[in-house]
Amino acid sequence: MINFAHRGASGNFPENTLLAFEKAINIKVSGIELDVHKTKDNRLVVIHDEDIERTFYGKGLVKDFTLEELKKFKCRKELFRDNEKCKIPTLEEVLDLTRKADLILNIEIKTDNIHYKGIEKDVIDLINRYSLRNRVILSSFNHETIQICKKIDKDVATGMLYDEPIENVVEYAKRIKVNAIHPSKDLVSKELIEEAHKNNILVNIYTVNEIDDMKRLKEYNANGLFTDYPEILKEIF
Ligand code: G3P
DSSP states (O other): OEEEEETTTTTTSOTTSHHHHHHHHHTTOSEEEEEEEEOTTSOEEEOSSSBSTTTBSSOSBGGGSOHHHHTTOOBSSGGGTTOGGGSOOBHHHHHHHHTTSSOEEEEEEOOSSOOOTTHHHHHHHHHHHTTOGGGEEEEESOHHHHHHHHHHOTTSEEEEEESSOOTTHHHHHHHTTOSEEEEBGGGOOHHHHHHHHHTTOEEEEBOOOSHHHHHHHHHTTOSEEEESOHHHHHHHO
16 A cells, blocks of 8 residues: 655644654655646645645735745745745745655646646656656546546546545546546445556545544555545554
């Protein structure tokens, strides 16, 4: 089962920062999950929300700032405020850090609210430039984004995120030709995982922070869990 550090080791360190990713690598996780948006000057940056306000001292949308402007914002977690590794990283910086580690990278393309022009191709070009294509899963809540990824590269691994029940979800996943479903943990049953597996579809589940859930979902044969506490998941298995 893949232990995906969700936004890095984000339970104890500022999410989606080089520090959180470095901490995840240090504990030898088998996967890292991160979120990608595009800046005003068309650069891929790693941050969860469209707006920087929740995680950084500042206000405004990622798409309205240049990379240089974004780099000036300090992280909101007081202890890490002046830590250089806690600025908004580019996807390239994260790939530079993670490329040598033996892990799967789940890149969530954040087109849920804003569909950044060409983001799918930009991400795929970059992972090819880093020769990381075979170690990457591209996921999104926006299933059109997943289909665009498949059009660009039919063999790239994809994960379909969802947080509301979808009728006949395995059939739907097959129809849109994803490799994995990525449901919220409350939408998962043993039967769902069995049905997905029978149809050659993997099941990676988010966000699993409770030990009881980790144990239960491992017993159900989940393929991967996204957790803010990868060190705990590692310790119990
Ligand atoms: O990719 C798994 C998980 O990160 C999806 O939810 O809201 O954290 O992007 P969210």
